Amino acid sequence: MKRVVFGFTFLLILTLAIGAAPVFAQGQEASEQERIQELQAVVLQLFKLVAELQQQIFNIQAARISGVPAVATSILSCGQAEVTWEKVSGATGYVLYRNDSEVYDGKDLKFLDTGLMPGAMYAYTVRARNAGGLSAASPVQTITVPSECPPSPPIVWAQAGVCGGTVQVSWSRPVGAVFYEVYRGSKLVFSGSTFSFLDGGLSVGKTYTYKVRAGNAGGWGAFSKEVSATSSVVCPPLAPEAPEVGSPLLQDTASEGILKLTIQGSPSGATAKSGEAGVNVLSFRVSSVLSSMVVERVDVEFTDRPWLFLSDVELRDGSKTIARMQVSENSFARTDTDRYRLSFTGLSVQVSKGGSKTLTVRVVAKEDLLLAEPRALTVAIPENSVRTRDQIGVVHTGPVAEQANSFAKTFFVKKK
Structure with a gap:
């Protein structure tokens, strides 16, 4: 900036000197005292212009932004991230950089970045701007895009x-869906x-x-549209049991039993951690x-x-x-589903x-799992x-087909 002031001052002196040349050329017509007065007026005008220029440069430097924006990032959906930042006093605009490349220049305090690659990591910084130039860059905020997109709503x-006061709920299978939650x-x-x-x-x-809603390794997708149904009426009574005719020599007579299975109300979402004791993932009553x-x-x-987990x-x-x-791949039989x-x-x-009796399935996660x-x-x-x-x-076997859908729970495994 000092070089600019010096160069501009030099041009002013040269310009005014050239403009004053005719005054000195009139040496025969003007006295020496008059020439000195005219030269003093020129120099005074020059100093006024330099002072005005210095004041303008000072005003521009004073307007520079000292603060930097605070940045936040969040994944909105597959391949998209929303970047937001705080307002900076004195700023008239903002410039957003993704991996050091400019992706936005404007007045808004947020930006929807699209077309991101699954599994890739991105770094964002923001600089505030006004007539005095750009502020320093904000601290870097990074995000990693999920490697798999959450499924669409079913x-x-x-x-x-x-x-018997029941409602049957069914749903389609979106592409990539692995598990579901019903509310x-x-x-x-x-x-x-x-x-x-x-x-x-x-x-x-x-x-x-x-x-x-459906989910997979990329997370939960959005909820479906709500549907409604009216629960069914009371079931008719069962047929009476056949009377037992016992021998007069026996106090009791054996009869065929009835098996009933009931899923227990333990919630899904149990987590088995590598290197820790096992966790219960499903319980049912016989x-x-x-x-x-x-x-x-x-x-x-x-x-x-x-067996991988x-x-x-x-x-x-x-x-x-x-x-x-102790399970391995050979411990399991693959089904048609x-x-x-x-x-x-x-x-x-x-x-x-x-x-x-209450029977419970319990799992133990593998040691040293390498899961991101x-x-x-x-x-x-x-x-x-x-x-x-x-x-x-x-x-006797169970659960029956009408019950089997409810005998399932989702659980998670993770590294310690």
Whole structure:
């Protein structure tokens, strides 16, 4: 800036000197005193111009911005990020840089950056601007775009169940969807990888609203449009049980039992961390009516190649471990629905007549997992995968097809 002032002053002196030349050329007509007065006037005018120029330069320098904007970033959707920054006093505009390249110049305090590559990392800085120039750059803010896009919202249908205060909710499968959550109003009522859910225990004849969202490794997608349905009417009574005719020599007569399975209300979202003890991921209750029973076999299904993330899978009777497997790829059988089935056989869990037992699936994450972000898996008890035998030798299996959709939970594995 000093060089500019010096150069400009030199040009002014040269210009005024040239302009004053005719005055000195009139040496014969003017006295020496008059020439001195004229020269003094020229010099005085020159100093006034220099003073005005210096004042303008001072005003410009005083207007320079001393503060820098504070920047924040957030992922809005796949391939898009919103960058926001705080207003800086004295600024008339802002310049945004992504990876040192300018992407925005304007007065707004936010910018929607689109076309970002999945899995890529981007760095953002902002500089404030006014007539005095640009401020220093803000601290760098970085974001990493998810490697996979969250799925789009599914299409949802809801209708009354067969009977007994139930609503059947079904939905489409968006591209890339792995698991789903169903909300009745604002309450989460289902989490799993199936495409339908029977909501039970509702008030008969009452209307309920439902919405569903799909998720994958990239996160949860947006919710579907809400749909509504009126719960079904009361179920008709069951047929009376056949009377038992006992021998006069026997005090009791064995009869065929009835198996009932109920998913427990533990929420989805349990997290198994590498290097830590296992976590319970799904619980269900086995109840026996009219006869005692023995649970002989339980099959469990997982999504997404569980042997890559899990070291052990346990089956528990209450707090007691009744079966434990150190799993590998050979431990699982792949099903037609791209799930991986693990079978616990040779069990002997006694369930008394009229009694019940709670069985729990527990998982242990592998040591030294190298996961950039938590991995979501689904565990399920598929249709007819719990096998029991009653007092007279009749084999019973469950859950039935109408119930199987609810016997699923989503859980996560992550590095410690």
